[in-house]
Amino acid sequence: MSTSERFIALTLAWAVAGAALAGEASPERTPAHKTSLESAPAHKTSLDQAPAHKTSLESAPAHKTSLDQAPAHKTSLESAPAHWLERMNRALTTRNYDGTFSHWHGGRVEMLRIIHRVQDGTVSERLASLDGSGREFIRAGPSLTCYLPDKRTVLVEQRPPQESLVGFPAVNDQTASFYDIREVNRTRLNRRNTHVITVSPKDEYRYGYRLWIDDSTAMPLKTQLCDRRGHVIEQIVFASLTLPAHIPDSAFKSDVSTAGFQWLRNESGPPAPTAATLAWNAMRLPPGFRMAARSAQTLPGSADPVDHLVFTDGLASVSVFVEAQRREQADQPAVPESAALGSSSAFSTVIDGHKITAVGEVPPDTVRFIASQLKAEEPPAVSSRRH
DSSP states (O other): OOHHHHHHHHHHHIIIIITHHHHHHSTTOSOTTOOSOOOOOSSBOOGGGSOSOOOOOOOOOSSOOTTTOOOSSOOHHHHSHHHHHHHHHHHHHHSOEEEEEEEEETTEEEEEEEEEEEETTEEEEEEEESSTTOOEEEEETTEEEEEETTTTEEEEEEOOTTOOSSOOOOOOHHHHHHEEEEEEEEEEETTEEEEEEEEEESSTTSOEEEEEEETTTOOEEEEEEEOTTOOEEEEEEEEEEEOOSOOOGGGGSOOOOOTTOEEEEEOSOOOOOOTTOOEEEESOOSTTOEEEEEEEEEOTTOSSEEEEEEEESSSOEEEEEEEEOOHHHHTSOOOOEEEEETTEEEEEEEETTEEEEEEESSOHHHHHHHHHTEEEEOOOOOOOOOO
């Protein structure tokens, strides 16, 4: 596999399975709008040309949970912007729902469907592109199967049971130091009353969000990813959304014909670390970022493990993959590479004979900064004792 192909593979691994450690470090970390289905559809449109008339949000089931029963008089704590983010995250990760939404990015729009079910403590999810790439991601408990018809490939991964394809980062005191969280408006969307919550970055190292959260169900009817100046990078708008009491198993069966596809499986646990393993650390980090997790990980289709480090500010996260270069790769000139995968940025370079690839839903300068600051430290020597 060439250097460029390897870089693309690592970038794809982030989109499909690279955020697992971030989920372990913070179970609510997977961004609500991160679809991993970034191929452009045939029909393009600008954000301003998005359809003005969306289908209305369909009625919730007759038997409503307490989440639907919003009190008539809310206390100041219940009305706080952070409280609405918590309610939204709880709704996304604990409720049954079936929705179709448009995903806008870079002047292109793709329609997707998300099905989410919690039954007997087991989470099942299906995220499918209705046009464009035709990709599908199906999760049943800890097993995640990724159907990539544009690559004629199926990836099978094991994920932490609590990790979801959807959700929103938890808000804490650390988050508040680097983001300004406010409720800026209350408006109607799809004939529903919504709270417009903004999560604005205080510097150039992270992105922000604007969210339209349904007052009754706490579901996000519209989500925008924005840069520091408020410019929209990515947008999701639900066209239809139901919250059924029961979703059949058949709803989680893929429509992709996999005849002739390559199957890549990574169903074993992470490789055990060895005493000789180098310890990689960042000498400097952007303000607020810290290392949240570290592990050895075997990527699908590769026999060699890579080190996986996760850096986070409590809201944004960056995964860094460290892979030892083979002798034939070491003889090639080291050329830094940059890439964009939807709203995610990726940067790859070579440090001390190791390929360093940083990927995250952050500005390009942030992944470049973190990747360039990595350095290996020798493991502590084991002294021998004479008897």
